[in-house]
Amino acid sequence: MALAWAGPAASQSLELGRGLQLQSRGGVFAEGWFFPGDPLDPRQPDFIASLGGTQDAILTTPYHLDMRANGRIHFDPQERRRNRLAMDDLYLDYHREAFEARAGYQIVSWKVVESVSRADILNQDDWELDFMDPQKLGELSARVRLKSTGESNQMLEFYYLPSFRRAMLPRTGNRYDFFAGAQGVEFDPDAAQYDSRWRAWRPQGAIRYAANLFEKLDLSLFYFNGYRRFPTLAAEPSSPPGRIVFRTRYTPVNVAGATFQSVLGNWLWKGEAAYSSFENEVLSPLGTRVAPYLAYTLGFEYTFYSLLAADQDLGAILELTGDTDAGKGTARLEGYRPFRSDAFMALRYAFNGTANQSLIVGTLVDYLQGDLLVQGEFSRKVTDNLALKLQFASFALVKSDEMQPFRRSSRLAAKAAYNW
């Protein structure tokens, strides 16, 4: 078996002979978060330092079969529960012209918008690691994809997930603890209640159709049956006197939805919508039945080319996100449901040089409740392999009860990443 490096030392492609090729990419990073505000809970830190790395390897063979292993590691010297050693992807992928089959741990994204996705419903999120930008977690699943041959670009996918993975939620001491500052409240994210006798072994499935129409419109339709990914935080009825114990509750849902993307000149129009209904009867805290609802995110992106200087572009994004229960109090729903009446606005200035510099500023405002989140990021490559990033995320206005635990968790962040 002949081994040969394909390309210069910086390349990560290894010819193994007999048509086998191993491609890999990876990196390490160091990150620091600083919270200027005093914490609501003395157990919450003012400063968090993290180290981490990823390695993604794909073995391609001449037999239409690929294998992928994509893992990551994360180390937080202060909060042991934020340490991670995870495989996000570990799968076999068989692909022919009209047919593909993939099985194993994988991450799938159906997202087309920039803010709140209504379509990214297959993979669980790691809110504990970074509540502001949660990492998707690999799910054990099988996917079969049927593709049209010839000129039309259409596809039909079937997904089967044999088990369910719980959300990873912030705990006591995490800077984004949902109950920070609340007296007499206990929360154990691992104490999960399932509205199915199969519990975590309840199978789940999805179907998705996607097509590109006339080269101008990308459209997808999907249906999912399974647990809603983000749990309801349910108060335990048998909580001891003077204390409230919250557990997570996972409810099976049926979700039918659509996404679209379309370009008209400099305008990129996009949207997602999902109609959710609970498989079992779900009652609100007031005892009323929670009805199905439609959630959506719609918006556009417009680019001003060479606005201030040649080859420097300004992108403007506006998205509205909400659902048909906007304005209803949490007591009339299954639990707290975020993003029911929000607007997302962002500007991205790209310098488009070899340093890949960009500056992004965005806001997310709840136009009914008055909460306002402002975020910004500046990123730049120092060398081809080394990149720096500075970020801020500010809970500039906190009016709703649900956002109160975060009112002092505005943060500044710096990250250095080395890629190979």
Add this chain to the structure above:
Amino acid sequence: MLKLLSIAGLLISLSSAEENTDGRSIYERAYRHGRGFGDERVTAYTYLINAGGDTVLRKTRNLTLERPDGKDYNLIQFLEPADVRNTSLLTHQDPKENDAQWLFLPELRRVKKISSQNKSGAFMGSEFAYEDISGNNLDKFSYTRLGEADLAGEKCDLIEKKPLYENSGYTKIKTWISRSRSLVLRQEFTDRKNTLLKVQVFESYREFPNGVWLPQKITMANLQTGKKSILEFKERQLKVGLKPTDFTTESMERPLQ
């Protein structure tokens, strides 16, 4: 008198038309030399050189499927630098309207539709604009033969092209076409301020089956900034059996071999 004037006017217009037709037919011969390849798989090395001589490398794997009416499909996947490895740009060309384009971002697992309206924008931070690489369909330009020129001892026809499409960064492009080989050797680009902007040189032409001639090296020098980009093609293979299904948003997610 009127009859004489009308005949004279007809003769003048005929001679102008002949000049334009001559320019187009000369350019078309050179254009046809680069067509008929069916499909192509090639590794492209783009060296970006700034005015100080510092160089960075962008390595991509490019697939092209030749289709009727110039509506070619093109898939470019980044191999280097590491942070953009497996990022892919898919283009379905349209000579009459804006190309349809998609960008696959491997970190986010997302395929994003993007606007191709910015034809004058720099590709990969290089001195090649999108309109320089997105396929020079004949009908996108008007052609005028300016005369003959000598380029490094080779006799050339000098053709002036003017973009007929909107949002071009150029008012005109002067093209040197070898008379003996009917190959494009050099192009000079004039920007919207009517100033000479860039010079493009095609080198190391190689003949492939079916009379296809393709350059192995293209240099684009920006005379206004002093920057230069050199594009070298290696491991080029034609007629490898690519199909339309190799140029879909799903195929972008998989590493190209």
